Amino acid sequence: MSEWWSYRLEDFLLFAPRVYWRLIEAQNAALWPLHVASVGAGLAIVLLVARRPQNAMPWTGLVLAAVWAFVGWSFLLNRYAAINWAILYIAPAFFLQSALLAIAAVLPRGLTIDGRAAGGRTGLLVALAGLLLYPCLPLVSGHPWTSAEVFGIAPDPTAIVTLGLLLAARGPLLAVLLPIPLFWCLFSGLTLLAMDEVEAWLLLATAAFVPILVLVGRRRPQT
């Protein structure tokens, strides 16, 4: 791109913020009360990972695989792509993430998740925040409640909850499961930053701190 230094972040924003929030509203309206089921499933796997880590797989992998495919199809392809052509190129990554999570669910020792392991507590807190606090952001952002973003329905909390659970995970597949949710947090964080929305900072902080926490967790001996 020529004269790239003359471009600002806002120059890449193709749509007005109100159009984006109305997309989320439309998604919520079309899917309610599926939110109860998706948050319920999310809480169930957090509980499993915390209390019975030996049974955490395959359920964690399967639930996450299902929501990544569902959000990729129902939100990214069916709604978001209409106002942002870049999403057409990004949506396949959601399906890839879903496939990888499904593989992790069934592959023995591909991934183990333990809330009691190093980094596990922090991970579970991140996941719980994604499940319960993220939908409450309208309280600070001033957006209507009807545009609350919920795990399994909207992509941002889905990525945050996934990264939280992955913080509690170990195994050879971890390295391939992290990049897509991290990339999404960065992409969506920058988009929301261009829109001047507070949510941007949560996503960018997640994209910045999760890799650091993963690296720190690796150094510590596993208990």
Next chain:
Amino acid sequence: MIITRRRLVEAAGLGAAAALLPTRMRAQATAPLTRVIPSSGERMPAVGLGTWITFNVGEDPALQAECTQVMAAFFAAGGRMIDSSPMYGSSQAVVGRGLERLGHPETLFAADKVWTSAPANGAVQIEQSRRLWGVKSFDLLQVHNLLTWEAHLDTLFAMKAAGRLRYVGITTSEGRRHDLLEQIMRGHPLDFVQLTYNPVDREPEQRLLPLAAERGIAVIVNRPFRQGELTERLDGEPLPGWAGEIGATSWAELILKFILSHPAVTVAIPATTRVDHVRENVAAAGGDLPDRSMAERIAAHIGAL
């Protein structure tokens, strides 16, 4: 057939609101300022309608209806040129749906762009754009942001020679690559050039606007309000008393009158989501325009705020 105001209003679903439309608009419909396209002699109302961001509303029915109402008010006020691009998300489709609802106003001047780095994709993209607009052919096609400009200009000139396109143009914005633009304007028989010009972005006055006039190239002005930054900044500031001397009743009108006061400018294409704003914008092309000294006064005043 020239589409009537009543038909437009009904088609936009405004129904009884028709009675509330100001009489000023009716006056506009009869006498918007027009400028001549040098390469053909065709006259063109001097305020058009942009679609970047404002018309990218996807499948949202309420926002689509809002866009249709903006288009209805635009045509009813005598506007003709609508500008879009395959880069603008769903904007082309939203324009297309609006045109369909309005019964395809014959006064439409359809201006779109080709925007792809692959030379061979140009023709396919143009055909896709045409389908989205739902028009038989485009009046004007422009190479967007000079991307792959040599190959796309070849395609566009070939379409024009074959009678499938009326005008060929090229665009840039925010002052980017003006040197290359100047070269292209000198070396190719362009009908239109599109660039950014307003009271605070005045660089085109140096070379590009005089060159356009000299070579008989029509000029479309984009980002008249710096994508709303200018109108937002001025919002709340009192309009100077002397604005009334040229009939400007708002900052938007004053800015557009400044732009149109340059004799090389053919059309300014502000974008908006609001019916009152589109009316105000088209109205800026009515009444008096500032002379050179008044234009300088406008630029100095706005620049100082």
